[in-house]
Amino acid sequence: MKRVAIGVDVGGTNTAIGVVDPEGNVMVKDNISTPSHGDIERYISDLADAIKELIKSVKLLNKDIEILGIGIGAPNGNYYSGTIEYAPNLSFKGVVHVVKLLRTHFSDLEAVALTNDANAAAIGEMIYGGAKDMKNxxxxxxxxxxxxxxxxxxxxxxxxxxxxxxxxxxxxxxxxxxxxxxxxxxxxxxxxxxxxxxxxxxxxxxxxxxxxxxxxxxxxxxxxxxxxxxxxxxxxxxxxxxxxxxxxxxxxxxxxxxxxxxxxxxxxxxxxxxxxxxxxxxxxxxxxxxxxxxxxxxxxxxSELKPGDAAIVGASALVWKELEK
Amino acid sequence: MKRVAIGVDVGGTNTAIGVVDPEGNVMVKDNISTPSHGDIERYISDLADAIKELIKSVKLLNKDIEILGIGIGAPNGNYYSGTIEYAPNLSFKGVVHVVKLLRTHFSDLEAVALTNDANAAAIGEMIYGGAKDMKNxxxxxxxxxxxxxxxxxxxxxxxxxxxxxxxxxxxxxxxxxxxxxxxxxxxxxxxxxxxxxxxxxxxxxxxxxxxxxxxxxxxxxxxxxxxxxxxxxxxxxxxxxxxxxxxxxxxxxxxxxxxxxxxxxxxxxxxxxxxxxxxxxxxxxxxxxxxxxxxxxxxxxxSELKPGDAAIVGASALVWKELEK
Structure with missing residues (x-):
């Protein structure tokens, strides 16, 4: 059984999603647009559909895959509350409960967690990159x-x-x-x-x-x-x-x-x-x-994270960090 | 049985020692001079004698006292190694092994630990002062x-x-x-x-x-x-x-x-x-x-630490922090 994590990078216009293996390689990836309609429930529902499609496609490649969880990197992402708060470049107003909403679509996963993009990159460096043996x-x-x-x-x-x-x-x-x-x-x-x-x-x-x-x-x-x-x-x-x-x-x-x-x-x-x-x-x-x-x-x-996929890979590392706890 | 900690504040000219109760009050205290002779073994031996005298005197006040350990605050104090390193205002040259040397006089205590004075003050604030309920x-x-x-x-x-x-x-x-x-x-x-x-x-x-x-x-x-x-x-x-x-x-x-x-x-x-x-x-x-x-x-x-005794009290808090581990 190969245990993998999903990374989601919420950008101003585009949301990138990838399934990442334990070595930090992106196995499959996809994109949906980050909407301008401001309706967070609709966006999370669309995101959940895209993630489910991606899980299907990776399981076609390899049946022995276990999905551990979803890590999300987002501007103004708050790890403690699982919310995005007053992000100036997103259409969602105020505080939106991303983790709670996504959980309703993925109740069986071991971890669903969110943080901001730079924090996700640091965790990515620690789990897959040049900081594997560093504590500080x-x-x-x-x-x-x-x-x-x-x-x-x-x-x-x-x-x-x-x-x-x-x-x-x-x-x-x-x-x-x-x-x-x-x-x-x-x-x-x-x-x-x-x-x-x-x-x-x-x-x-x-x-x-x-x-x-x-x-x-x-x-x-x-x-x-x-x-x-x-x-x-x-x-x-x-x-x-x-x-x-x-x-x-x-x-x-x-x-x-x-x-x-x-x-x-x-x-x-x-x-x-x-x-x-x-x-x-x-x-x-x-x-x-x-x-x-x-x-x-x-x-x-x-950084040892590959530039193109770093945001997805960093976000997926959050899942591994959660499972350490 | 009243469990207490000893705090030692190593200053440029003076070393203050106190026995501190669990509420952060100094029960008894004493001073020795921080020497200019540069001989760390002699200094630690003198310090150990002064601490033993102080323990005697506090046990005369209250027989049911248990001494848990010794916390030391010192300039350029390194918590990890228990050393004072290249302190410009002390006569000890290079890296001196304060905790290791003091341990030879107090092998039975639960904790002997050292850090710098500002770190000791922060731990004092967390154990006895205004930061009791704070994690950050x-x-x-x-x-x-x-x-x-x-x-x-x-x-x-x-x-x-x-x-x-x-x-x-x-x-x-x-x-x-x-x-x-x-x-x-x-x-x-x-x-x-x-x-x-x-x-x-x-x-x-x-x-x-x-x-x-x-x-x-x-x-x-x-x-x-x-x-x-x-x-x-x-x-x-x-x-x-x-x-x-x-x-x-x-x-x-x-x-x-x-x-x-x-x-x-x-x-x-x-x-x-x-x-x-x-x-x-x-x-x-x-x-x-x-x-x-x-x-x-x-x-x-x-800060809620009393100015006069804060350095001793802060240093003693290190002991309680060690015992949490």
Whole structure:
């Protein structure tokens, strides 16, 4: 009997579903749209139908499959209550009881659990990825925003209300750039993919760098991949974007180290594809900010979750984590 | 049979020892000097003698006493290894095995454990103080430096190496004031008692405030208690010191909330005697930095440990925490 878990990733427009084997490989997957109609019961019913279809198809491949449970990663997902709460980019208003509703369709499963996407990624790293043997580590997701999942003594930190791990909203620069949350100077405003673009535009303006290849792109055209490609070509502005992003991220990671003293910090998401361009300055500047007792001790590592399936795989890992209890 | 714990607070010049009852009251206490000779075995032997004397004296008061163990709070104390490591203000060099050595004198006790002073204070708050019913909270000690103890899921956060909880060394102001650790802009450089004095002197210079009562004190004379007394008298510079200290501390506490989402943050130490002068601006500015999901949820509370005995009482609480395991 092969025991597998289902992962569900609730995104703004798309909900991805996959059946994941114990090694973290996606066996089969499917998508439904995340609706704009705002009716949570209808959405969960549609989701349950899609999951049941997927279970059928995986059992056609292999009869000896046991489905252990469903793990869900969702924006503003609250592990304690199994709810999504006031998610700005979803059509469901207020607090919606995802786990409770999904349970009505799957009463026989051992575990149905939900958390936010960055927490799911951290659990994925712990169950299938580079943190298998770690009890204290941190994962940062760099993308449109910056999320984080914190693991202490082998367990995810949820805090008193289920919402811990919002390190993207720590203050790096008092009175600095406006963050998406409207506060000033948050890490997310500097170290997300759009943050890198903001840095590029500030530098173009500062140097009046008409000779940079980035000077030929509009604000809405430019993305972090173009900055990476320009850096590889030796573009000075692009190279400085990585240096500055690393300086800011290093400062933020040092703050996290001073809180939690993790064994390692994993970085996940688009901008990490730039490899040494982002990892080297981040490490250098983190070390600069650390107390002597922490220096040269904390690893900064790329996530070992495969980019394409990471959200599904991370969510499915929640099931295994639940079964440990 | 009354079960009690012994608390030991290792300070730079003085080591305080007390027998603490289950309600957190010190029954008897004593002191020995923390030596400058650097010989750890001799020190531990002297400490063991003093503890044995104290046990004798408490048993004269009450025959039905059972001593459960010894808890030690010490600078750079490492819970995992029971060692003090490279403590800059102690004469013992390198890594010294305090628990192992003390165990040779007290092989029959149920628990002998050590941690740093801020962690001990946090455990004291959990066992005897205001955090009795809390599983997720944080304690900041404001004094010569700023220490912190973090509690997640009912356990202290030690990190992978035993040194977690150094929130005094998170960066508030990039490129700002030099911290005692030589890094720039750390919370401790702004929110400790000396940090408040530094703020006062910056403000005196900024306003050329010859009419402030603080203008009559030398840098070495001024302390945070004088600033408090001046604030009570309505001195504008002193009042602004509290406002600015609260702004910095509030920013730092918000960063901690975004990491851990604690139920409450306890403040401990000299500057907290100023009550609303420090608590009100801290709360106001913390709220300003928080994501909407955290606003108006997190309490900032004064520690309930009695100032005089808090270090002994906190250290003794380690014993009770050990026995929970």
């Amino acid at each position: 580590f941190v994962l940062f997701t760099l993308g449109t925003g910056v999320g984080s999942g914190l693991v202490v003594n082998g367990d995810l930190v949820y805090g008193h209300d289920g919402f811990a791990g919002e390190c993207g909203h720590t203050t790096l620069v008092p009175g600095g750039r406006m963050c998406g949350c409207t506060s000033l100077g948050h890490l997310e405003a500097y170290c997300s993919a759009p943050g890198m673009k903001r840095t590029a535009f500030e530098l173009l303006a500062y140097y009046n760098a008409t000779d940079s290849v980035l000077a030929n792109k509009s604000y809405n055209e430019l993305d972090s991949k173009m900055i990476y490609e320009a850096a590889v070509e030796g573009d000075k502005v692009a190279l400085e974007v990585f240096e500055k992003t690393g300086a800011w991220l290093g400062q933020g990671l040092a703050d996290t180290v001073h809180h939690l003293s993790p064994e390692a910090i994993f970085l996940f998401g688009g901008p990490t594809a730039a490899g040494d361009y982002i990892f080297k300055p981040t490490k250098k500047h983190m070390e600069k900010h650390l107390l002597p007792i922490f220096k040269d001790k904390i690893k900064i590592l790329p | 909270f944080v304690l900041f000690t404001l004094g010569t430096g700023v220490g912190s103890g973090l509690v997640v899921n009912g356990d202290l956060v030690y990190g992978h190496d035993g040194f977690a909880g150094e929130c005094g060394h998170t960066t508030l102001v990039p490129g700002g004031r030099m911290c005692g650790c030589t890094s720039l802009g750390h919370l401790e450089a702004y929110c400790s008692a000396p940090g408040m004095k530094r703020t006062a002197f910056e403000l005196l210079a900024y306003y050329n405030a010859t009419d402030s009562v603080l203008a009559n004190k030398s840098y070495n004379e001024l302390d945070s208690k004088m600033i408090y007394e001046a604030a009570v008298e309505g001195d504008k510079v002193a009042l602004e010191v509290f406002e600015k200290t609260g702004a910095w501390l509030g920013q730092g506490l918000a960063d901690t909330v975004h990491h851990l989402s604690p139920e409450a943050i306890f403040l401990f130490g000299g500057p907290t005697a100023a009550g609303d002068y420090i608590f009100k601006p801290t709360k106001k500015h913390m709220e300003k930095h928080l994501l909407p999901i955290f606003k108006d949820k997190i309490k900032i509370l004064p």
